[in-house]
Amino acid sequence: MSPLRKAxxxxxxxxxxxxxxxxxxxxxxxxNLHADGVYQRPGNIEYYQENNIDHxxxxxxxxxxxxxxxxxxxxxxxxxxxxxxxxxxxxxxxxKWGIKTQKGYRYFSQxxxxxxxxxxxxxxxxxxxxTKRNKVEATIFQLCFHSCNNKTKYRRLPQNxxxxxxxxxxxxxxxxxxxxxxxxxxxxxxxxxxxKK
Numbered sequence: 001m002s003p004l005r006k007a008x009x010x011x012x013x014x015x016x017x018x019x020x021x022x023x024x025x026x027x028x029x030x031x032n033l034h035a036d037g038v039y040q041r042p043g044n045i046e047y048y049q050e051n052n053i054d055h056x057x058x059x060x061x062x063x064x065x066x067x068x069x070x071x072x073x074x075x076x077x078x079x080x081x082x083x084x085x086x087x088x089x090x091x092x093x094x095x096k097w098g099i100k101t102q103k104g105y106r107y108f109s110q111x112x113x114x115x116x117x118x119x120x121x122x123x124x125x126x127x128x129x130x131t132k133r134n135k136v137e138a139t140i141f142q143l144c145f146h147s148c149n150n151k152t153k154y155r156r157l158p159q160n161x162x163x164x165x166x167x168x169x170x171x172x173x174x175x176x177x178x179x180x181x182x183x184x185x186x187x188x189x190x191x192x193x194x195x196k197k
Contacts, residue, residue, distance in 0.1 A: 015039055016047050029053060034133040040118065058133045060119055067099075069108060069116040076113065142171050 015035075023029045033039075033048060033055045040057055048055045067087075068079040076089040076097045087099045089108075096107045122130070143164065144150055154160050 012038055012041050012044065015044050019047075019051070019053070032056065034058060034129070034136070036133065056125065056129050056132075057118065057122060058125070058130050060115065060122065064119065065112070065116075067106075067108075069113050071113060076108070078108070139168070139171055143167050 019029065019033075029051045030053060033053050035055065035057055036059050039055075040060070045055065047053075066081060068081055070077045070079075076091075078087045078089045078097075078099050079085070080087060087101075089097045089099050092098050092107065094107075096109055097113070098105050098107045152160055152163055154163050
């Protein structure tokens with residue numbers, strides 16, 4: 001019996017090895033990656049660029065924030081999104097940027113400043129690209145939906161892999177069937193409209 005592997009790594013550490021394994025099985029690297037904002041770690045982004053993978057992040061950790069941050073010519077331009085007021089920012093000794101507010105000072109780290117353009121990219125992304133990850137997560141939900149307490153009734157890894165593969169094939173066939181039914185209904189409706197003319 002093989003020893004159990006510990007689950008003590010963050011999801012972000014599995015991206016590179018998972019894509020490498022996928023490339024071994026399929027024979028090529030994926031062209032696109034649709035992921036949550038947690039996978040935006042600099043090491044992962046370099047990995048995507050090295051392997052020519054277009055990456056689309058559909059969410060980011062943390063709240064949107066009240067201030068719009070733009071760096072231009074070594075200066076930070078801070079705009080309060082609620083009042084549309086532009087506030088002067090100055091660099092502190094700690095390396096952070098700060099503005100004076102009614103309640104005191106508000107400081108911005110370099111991570112916050114770099115995250116703002118990424119949030120803008122997500123907001124401007126086409127809806128079909130933004131919702132693709134949600135559809136994949138819905139598929140994962142369907143995979144586990146009929147299991148009892150998220151446990152399969154099969155023992156050993158090969159049997160579970162076969163079960164997951166067959167279940168995924170079933171999910172995809174159901175989706176293809178639903179999609180073709182929609183296309184057929186649209187075609188017949190369009191045909192009725194033409195016939196009435």
